[in-house]
Every structure is written in structure tokens, then in C-alpha cells.
Amino acid sequence: MDKKEQITTNIMQLAETLNARYGNIIPKEKVGEAIERFSGSEEDYDIIMSKVSQLAMNYVVNYQKNQVLTNDLPKEEGRDSQTFAGIRNVYQKVQQLLASNETKVFLSGGVVPYFLLNQDSNRLHDDMDTVARMEDMPKLRFLFQQAGWYDPSWDSLNIAQDGQDYGFEVKIDGVPVGIYPFTYEDGLLTQYTYDPYNTACKIKEMPLHELSDYVTTYPSKDGKVYDMMSLEYIKKSKEKVNRQKDIQDVVKIEETGLLRKEVEDRIFPPREIQNKKAQSLNTEKTMGNATIPALLSAMVVGSFILLGTVLFFF
Incomplete structure (x- = not known):
């Protein structure tokens, strides 16, 4: 699988995972826009995936801000x-x-x-x-x-x-x-x-x-x-x-x-x-005065990127 195909597959899998967990928070057209934007990029693969991670996390953060979680937590x-x-x-x-x-x-x-x-x-x-x-x-x-x-x-x-x-x-x-x-x-x-x-x-x-x-x-x-x-x-x-x-x-x-x-x-x-x-x-502030996007870009562990805490594999 070449670089373009790998990026496309990763973005689609990530969108599917987040939509399944958070209720279709990423519209299909946004997935298409992301594929078009990133799959043809000349940047290094890891840099591209860090940007994808940041973009995905923005959707998760907005979701968390606008919705009270109602899972099966006990009282x-x-x-x-x-x-x-x-x-x-x-x-x-x-x-x-x-x-x-x-x-x-x-x-x-x-x-x-x-x-x-x-x-x-x-x-x-x-x-x-x-x-x-x-x-x-x-x-x-x-x-x-x-x-x-x-x-x-x-x-x-x-x-x-x-x-x-x-x-x-x-x-x-x-x-x-x-x-x-x-x-x-x-x-x-x-x-x-x-x-x-x-x-x-x-x-x-x-x-x-x-x-x-x-x-x-x-x-x-x-x-x-x-x-x-x-x-x-x-x-x-x-x-x-x-x-x-x-x-x-x-x-x-x-x-x-x-x-x-x-x-x-x-x-x-x-x-x-x-x-x-x-x-x-x-x-705005976090460890070492880094912003959330900066942390996301650094969250590369071994063969996976940690998207907030959504694990995305290559």
C-alpha cells in the first residue's frame, strides 16, 4: 500500500471509529475533504497523521463541550x-x-x-x-x-x-x-x-x-x-x-x-x-505551557497515534 492509499485508509477508519463512538460527529463530506487535503500532501507521513489527529480531536473536543455524557456510570x-x-x-x-x-x-x-x-x-x-x-x-x-x-x-x-x-x-x-x-x-x-x-x-x-x-x-x-x-x-x-x-x-x-x-x-x-x-x-495552558494541538502533534507512541485517547493504528 503506497502513502496515498495508507493515508486514505487511515482517515476512513478513524472517521468510522469516531462516528461509531460519538454518534456521527464527522459528516461524510468532511471525511472526503480530509482525504482530498491530506492524501496528496507532499509532507512527511508522520506530520500528516499528526495533523489528521489534531483535526479529529477538534471534533471530539467540540462534541464533549456540547453534550453531557450519559453512559452507564453508576451513581x-x-x-x-x-x-x-x-x-x-x-x-x-x-x-x-x-x-x-x-x-x-x-x-x-x-x-x-x-x-x-x-x-x-x-x-x-x-x-x-x-x-x-x-x-x-x-x-x-x-x-x-x-x-x-x-x-x-x-x-x-x-x-x-x-x-x-x-x-x-x-x-x-x-x-x-x-x-x-x-x-x-x-x-x-x-x-x-x-x-x-x-x-x-x-x-x-x-x-x-x-x-x-x-x-x-x-x-x-x-x-x-x-x-x-x-x-x-x-x-x-x-x-x-x-x-x-x-x-x-x-x-x-x-x-x-x-x-x-x-x-x-x-x-x-x-x-x-x-x-x-x-x-x-x-x-489554553497545559503541561509545559503547550497547547492541546501541540500535545496532539507529540502524541506518537510506537506504531500508533493517540488521538486524545482514541487509539488509531497504522
Whole structure:
């Protein structure tokens, strides 16, 4: 297939994918205009496809601005509905997917001590939260999309108006799974989170002596090894909130015998520096003061381009 045919095929496939997902947001005549405009271009193939990506993303952004998403998200007040057994089964599926692709996420939240103790929590949980390195997020989106779990309407990159990556959620066997990025630079941990139920985009910061104070690897009672948010950080967070379930979880964290006193003594609760609705964020600035189109042009990962969070393959 020559360059012109490849570009034509890619544009048609992309339009078909977006129209199927968002309800015919790209008219047929616009698809024809794009093919005519780009298929005969003398520019480099990657440059052309970056421009196609930008054009496609403009349609998605306009759609998101003008329509309230009404997918199958559960009501926020009814989120505590997942059993520990269900979460454990989903975690195993996620690990099978990621281990074969040399990618990792770190399990976080109240389920952590129960994994390490190999015990049932005997209570309901709202979801399974994980954190991941910011640089791993494009590949994680790709892998979850390949597995059939990815939903672009649960992704902050399709909703947040500043173009920042606050993470995304997927649903696996009915269990919501959150994947939220963090960065660590010059002793400062920055954690981004996104809540698709109310579109809240949050940023927290915390000075760290070393990254292992925040994410690390633990052995469990059943002989397995887990990548997890640190017990010290989870304990500090739960002691601050101090609900009944948090009190129970802290007891179980201490029961693991894996707390590191030196880490517990030197870490502090994070400082929240942002908690805003996705639609109210600055529409011009994003990471490094780059605009959304600039980010789109740079979103080339391996053999695919990430269109916002719509994956387009060559």
C-alpha cells in the first residue's frame, strides 16, 4: 500500500471509529475533504497523521463541550458495591495483561493490606484504584484498549480542558478500575487523579525523600509479590480521614508487619493544590505551557497515534 492509499485508509477508519463512538460527529463530506487535503500532501507521513489527529480531536473536543455524557456510570452515592473477591479477580486480570507487556501499575487504597494478608476485607469497596508513572500512561491506554476495557468517556484527556493527563477509569467485570499518573522530580511527588462521576481533576503534591516512600514492592502472606502504594502513605491518608472503614484498614495495615518506621516518620500528608471540574480548567495552558494541538502533534507512541485517547493504528 503506497502513502496515498495508507493515508486514505487511515482517515476512513478513524472517521468510522469516531462516528461509531460519538454518534456521527464527522459528516461524510468532511471525511472526503480530509482525504482530498491530506492524501496528496507532499509532507512527511508522520506530520500528516499528526495533523489528521489534531483535526479529529477538534471534533471530539467540540462534541464533549456540547453534550453531557450519559453512559452507564453508576451513581456516585452508590459506589461502595464491590466485594473484595471481585476486586482481587479483576486485579489478577490486570496483572496478566501488564506483566506480559512489561508495564506496571501500583495498587492503592484500602484493599492493599488485605492483599498482603491474603484475607477477605469482609466489606464492600467502591473500586480498585492504582497509580502509575506518567510516562507509562500512553502504553497503559493502548493495552487497556486492546483488551476491550477502555472507554474514552471515562478518560480525563477527553474531558479536561487544559490537556493535562489526570488519568482514566475502565470497568472490568463490573468493577471500576482507576489508573492515575504521578511524577517524581527533584524530591517532589505530584499525583494527578480524575473522578469521572463528577469530572473532578485533582492535583496533590508531597515532598519525598525517595520514590520508594510512595510506591514500592511488598511480599504477601501467600508468597506473591505486589507493586503497591506504600503502607506508610496509605496509613497517613486514612488516619487523616478517619472513617470507620479507615480505622479498620489502619489496623490491618499494622497487622502486616511491613510498616517502615523511618518512612512513616518522614512522610507527611500531601497538599492538594487543585480540585476543579474538568470543564472549568484553563483551555489554553497545559503541561509545559503547550497547547492541546501541540500535545496532539507529540502524541506518537510506537506504531500508533493517540488521538486524545482514541487509539488509531497504522
